[in-house]
Amino acid sequence: MVLYTLPSLYDVEQAARLIADKVVETPVLTSQRLNGIATANLRGGGGGGGEGGEVKVELFFKCENVQKTGSFKFRGATHFLARLRDEELERGVVAFSTGNYAQAVAHAAQVAAFERGIRIPTSVVVPSNCGRRKVEAAESYGATVFRSGTKPLDRVDMAIRIVEETGAILVPPADDSDIVVGQATAVRELLLQVAGHRLDAVVVPSGGGGLLVGAIAVCKPLGVTVFAAEPELGGPGLAAAMQTGHLALRSLCLDGGSTPTIADGLQCLTGEANWEHIRGAGNVAQVFSVSEKQIKGTLRLVNSDEFVGAVEPSAAVGVAVVLFSSAFARWVVAQSKGVVRIGVVVTGGDFGVEELLILL
């Protein structure tokens, strides 16, 4: 069941123009150190690297961790709101989130209200165990924060109740074409910024699937391969779903009590419409899974002065793929090229002092 057709590159261009003066053109980082680690990883992945083959990996990190409110989600929320009329926005907006998206929607609404000179009552629903820092950030942007139970469906229920009671508009997390093309502007921008170095593939972590579908919309017409990254446990389960052709409603996503992955931003279900695009032939070349150990190792590597801003665990999942995944290494070696150029979207930077403890 396809709820909407795959957005076109032109749709993404239009979105980019619409939000150009509201989002940050985030930097693209290169690092010889990380190129070296990714290239060394090829030796474990099918004979590349040092062994005569001389394959090299060149990485281009799109640093959405320094986007406003600290994640690419600000792009989608900003675009969604930009497409609404004043009268619609004045009814208010609602979002549900474990934290990042609450901040993105709250600030996007604040900016839209300021720009249009209207009032936009903004409600965000977060789990009752949401960290104080995230709640305070959403409040600082003028949103009213509601606390639901800790299960994902608790948040959805409460958000829908607010919509029904107040007539406010729900800002969907991922499964919406306006959100998708807004998020896709990050991938478009990356390709423009590295125009001198044609990318062979782009790797994006996937939770709800909005950025992944956005990456397809941008990359497919240009012949750039799209890869998804997810945690082995606790993510949306895309790798298994691509095998079976069936997206399981896994209990660990609906449960919320247990947290098998530190990449909690990816601990959600892929949207139905997004899934139809993700499974579509020739859209996502492969889904790579990384272990908790690989994610933590990556977090230690990238949260350094050389890197740009902090990198959160969910964002480290995509980076972990290119540094440590043997399945990815096999793909690189199979390209039979001297240099394989990979873009990686570093999706978010919500990684504070308290979270550093998980690395100990």
Added chain:
Amino acid sequence: MVLYTLPSLYDVEQAARLIADKVVETPVLTSQRLNGIATANLRGGGGGGGEGGEVKVELFFKCENVQKTGSFKFRGATHFLARLRDEELERGVVAFSTGNYAQAVAHAAQVAAFERGIRIPTSVVVPSNCGRRKVEAAESYGATVFRSGTKPLDRVDMAIRIVEETGAILVPPADDSDIVVGQATAVRELLLQVAGHRLDAVVVPSGGGGLLVGAIAVCKPLGVTVFAAEPELGGPGLAAAMQTGHLALRSLCLDGGSTPTIADGLQCLTGEANWEHIRGAGNVAQVFSVSEKQIKGTLRLVNSDEFVGAVEPSAAVGVAVVLFSSAFARWVVAQSKGVVRIGVVVTGGDFGVEELLILL
């Protein structure tokens, strides 16, 4: 005594090309919230703002705080090294610094060594009271860290001794045309990135003066006004020097024991050659000084999720000018324009957990 002529915009273009694949094209941030604060400040500065005049300030922050190693200084160091031959670099390089520049030179040398396939012995001299985090960062880039006394001249002495004993090359902090044009690439990049919005002026904080002279080189041919920012106490004393025409060798700069400003990165002497350019007619329109209270207030405002990465006290000095300086407000109002557009270079992001305490 002019030790070198003012670099041309063409020199800066050449430098930008030389370091393009080694530095981050850092983002330009806009913020309606900060525009609002700067515009509100006009009311205290000569009758602008709300009072009929309807002058508005639009700010464009060039976020060098997310440059590699956390500051614009990486640009200058990278460019300086790029202009040396392999044989020169193999003799080794030396820098002295309170911290930021040590990291910049250490990483720039690491990158140059990797790229050229040579060894570059790198020594950095820091004060004995330099924080562990800064020392470890420099060491992580492969530099040998030497600790001098706490006075600025102690560092210089030790660095010169290393040069004399080992034949290594000193990477100057600011007073060198290769450093200046390297640092100037940040200002050039800013003007290109905001090309759609012609800037009326650029504000840069000044310590050694390299970035300020670089800003002159870029802005003067284009007719963009250049302003310097410094802390009222403990900075290079440019405001006073512009009045008297004479740069005093102030004891507080040479002493180092007392720390009258939290913007410690600006607590240094302006280079002699740089000073000749800074005082030159039509080069720097004005030097604005800000109080410690204004710097701290700015740090609280900009170290938020909306902003890109952390902002260090020295970088907050330039931002404080556009938000709070009444002298700056008077200049804006005197422009008699509807919208006055200002670029501000946010020079560095070395602001860790321990430093947050100074805001309490």
